[in-house]
Amino acid sequence: MEYRLLGSSGCAVSALALGTLTFGNETDQATSFSQLDRFTEAEGTLVDSADVYADGRAEEIIGRWLAAGRADVSLSCWPPRAGSPPMRARTGTGCPASICRWPGRRRCAG
16 A cells, blocks of 8 residues: 655545445445445555445444554544535534544554
C-alpha cells in the first residue's frame, strides 16, 4: 500500500480510502465489518464516513468495529451540509458529533 501525508497534519494515510456510504443501508453490520477487516488487512488506513450516511448508522457500525479493537485507522468526516438531518441542527456541527461516535479513534500529531 502506498501512503501519503494528509496536508500539514503529519498524518500518513493510505493512498486508497474505504468509503462507507452503504454501511447501515445496503450493507449490514457483518458485511461492513468484513469489508473493514479486508481493507485493513490490505494495509488501508483511511476510512471515509459522514453522519448523513444511513442517518448516522454507518458511523455507529464503524464505532462498534473500532471498539472491538480490530485495527487502527484514520477517519475522515464531512462538514455540515444544508438540508442535512436534524442531528446536525442539535449538535451545531457534523464532525465533532461524528468523532464522538468512534471509540478508540486515532488522532494524528499536527
